[in-house]
Amino acid sequence: MNLELSEEQRAVQRLARDFVAREITPHVVEWDRTENVDKSIVKKLGALGFLGLTIPEEYGGSGGDHLAYCLVTEELGRGDSSVRGIVSVSLGLVAKTIAAWGSEEQKQQWLPRLTSGEAIGCFGLTEPGTGSDAGNLITKAVRDGDDYVINGTKMFITNGTWADVVLLFARSTDAPGHQGVSAFLIPTDTPGLTRRTIHGKLGLRGQATAELVLEDVRVPASAMLAPEGKGFSVAMSALAKGRMSVAAGCVGIAQAALDAALSYAGEREQFGKTIAHHQLVQELITDIAVDVDAARLLTWRVADLVDRGEPFVTAASKAKLFASEAAVRAANNALQVYGGYGYIDEYPAGKLLRDARVMTLYEGTSQIQKLVIGRALTGVSAF
Numbered sequence: 406m407n408l409e410l411s412e413e414q415r416a417v418q419r420l421a422r423d424f425v426a427r428e429i430t431p432h433v434v435e436w437d438r439t440e441n442v443d444k445s446i447v448k449k450l451g452a453l454g455f456l457g458l459t460i461p462e463e464y465g466g467s468g469g470d471h472l473a474y475c476l477v478t479e480e481l482g483r484g485d486s487s488v489r490g491i492v493s494v495s496l497g498l499v500a501k502t503i504a505a506w507g508s509e510e511q512k513q514q515w516l517p518r519l520t521s522g523e524a525i526g527c528f529g530l531t532e533p534g535t536g537s538d539a540g541n542l543i544t545k546a547v548r549d550g551d552d553y554v555i556n557g558t559k560m561f562i563t564n565g566t567w568a569d570v571v572l573l574f575a576r577s578t579d580a581p582g583h584q585g586v587s588a589f590l591i592p593t594d595t596p597g598l599t600r601r602t603i604h605g606k607l608g609l610r611g612q613a614t615a616e617l618v619l620e621d622v623r624v625p626a627s628a629m630l631a632p633e634g635k636g637f638s639v640a641m642s643a644l645a646k647g648r649m650s651v652a653a654g655c656v657g658i659a660q661a662a663l664d665a666a667l668s669y670a671g672e673r674e675q676f677g678k679t680i681a682h683h684q685l686v687q688e689l690i691t692d693i694a695v696d697v698d699a700a701r702l703l704t705w706r707v708a709d710l711v712d713r714g715e716p717f718v719t720a721a722s723k724a725k726l727f728a729s730e731a732a733v734r735a736a737n738n739a740l741q742v743y744g745g746y747g748y749i750d751e752y753p754a755g756k757l758l759r760d761a762r763v764m765t766l767y768e769g770t771s772q773i774q775k776l777v778i779g780r781a782l783t784g785v786s787a788f
């Protein structure tokens with residue numbers, strides 16, 4: 406792998422960095438306080454091609470490779486994880502999954518709208534009773550003539566109240582466990598689908614996280630994505646690449662923590678000199694910097710494997726596990742550099758820590774990543 410970025414990759418990185426400085430950074434504190442990212446950001450992300458990265462141009466995508474996708478995701482995560490999550494889910498989990506598994510008709514129906522930002526996607530896997538054990542979900546899809554009728558509840562759905570389409574996983578056959586799960590593309594204005602915003606999150610406060618309730622939601626059989634019973638494979642393949650995107654977002658958080666810690670340490674004076682002179686403060690900053698580099702390299706390796714068509718699932722779990730834990734450590738170390746000021750909203754470290762905390766939980770907790778890696782190493786499944 407060549408660690409030197411190409412001119413094209415540098416250009417997209419610069420574009421994302423400038424976009425963050427102009428359209429995100431000035432609003433971050435307000436969006437966090439009001440629990441509401443300005444939804445107009447979605448069309449702006451689409452206009453720059455950030456919602457179409459890696460999607461073929463014939464479907465409205467902006468092409469590009471997965472390293473470019475990670476570079477943009479890192480910059481967005483450096484700016485605001487709530488905005489980064491919009492892209493990771495609508496593009497990373499929904500559009501890319503439609504591109505990989507969808508029929509020609511499904512691609513034509515959804516991809517141009519999702520890549521332009523005219524529509525937003527959400528990913529409905531988790532339920533109140535099944536998180537890590539997603540293969541045992543109980544939302545039910547019953548065949549009725551040319552339709553399916555779906556009943557169930559989905560929990561913690563990112564973009565949930567904003568989305569125009571939900572990639573939803575439901576049990577459609579009596580086959581045991583994950584074998585009975587199928588995937589459906591459901592417009593969110595379908596009668597019987599209601600959404601409730603989940604308030605009071607520790608972090609990602611600006612993000613539209615929702616509970617989705619489906620009561621006799623009727624969709625045509627053509628709404629099924631991929632063959633019947635393949636839904637769990639669809640979900641797992643989406644999440645494997647999704648973990649790369651979360652990891653890249655975590656690199657962004659850790660980089661933001663480093664930027665903030667360096668800036669503050671160079672200004673704040675104690676004992677007659679800036680705190681950057683104190684070696685124990687340097688230790689905190691050094692620890693953050695090593696976490697940034699290690700997380701970034703693990704993440705770029707996944708992008709490289711994906712782009713070369715090599716197996717990447719275990720590498721993605723390693724990157725997600727390390728980068729998410731590193732983001733929490735980095736934000737916590739940055740907060741320590743700020744001292745008491747780190748504990749109040751006026752300074753960035755507290756929000757970075759609150760936003761980082763969910764990264765070890767969603768798209769597979771750290772424990773689940775360890776089981777995935779352990780299974781690959783030993784050949785023995787703990788599931």
Ligand SMILES: Cc1cc2nc3c(=O)[nH]c(=O)nc-3n(C[C@H](O)[C@H](O)[C@H](O)COP(=O)(O)OP(=O)(O)OC[C@H]3O[C@@H](n4cnc5c(N)ncnc54)[C@H](O)[C@@H]3O)c2cc1C
Nearest residue numbers: 528529530531535536537561562563766767768769770772
């Ligand atoms: C802000 C936010 C956004 C989210 N967005 C989405 C989304 O867009 N779409 C979606 O479908 N889901 C989403 N989720 C859900 C998320 O993926 C789940 O919360 C996560 O998978 C964990 O499931 P759980 O919360 O039910 O925890 P549980 O699965 O109940 O786990 C609880 C604890 O037990 C541990 N544990 C469970 N099983 C094992 C095991 N076999 N071995 C060892 N330890 C184990 C876990 O690691 C964890 O520490 C989101 C969650 C949050 C908080």
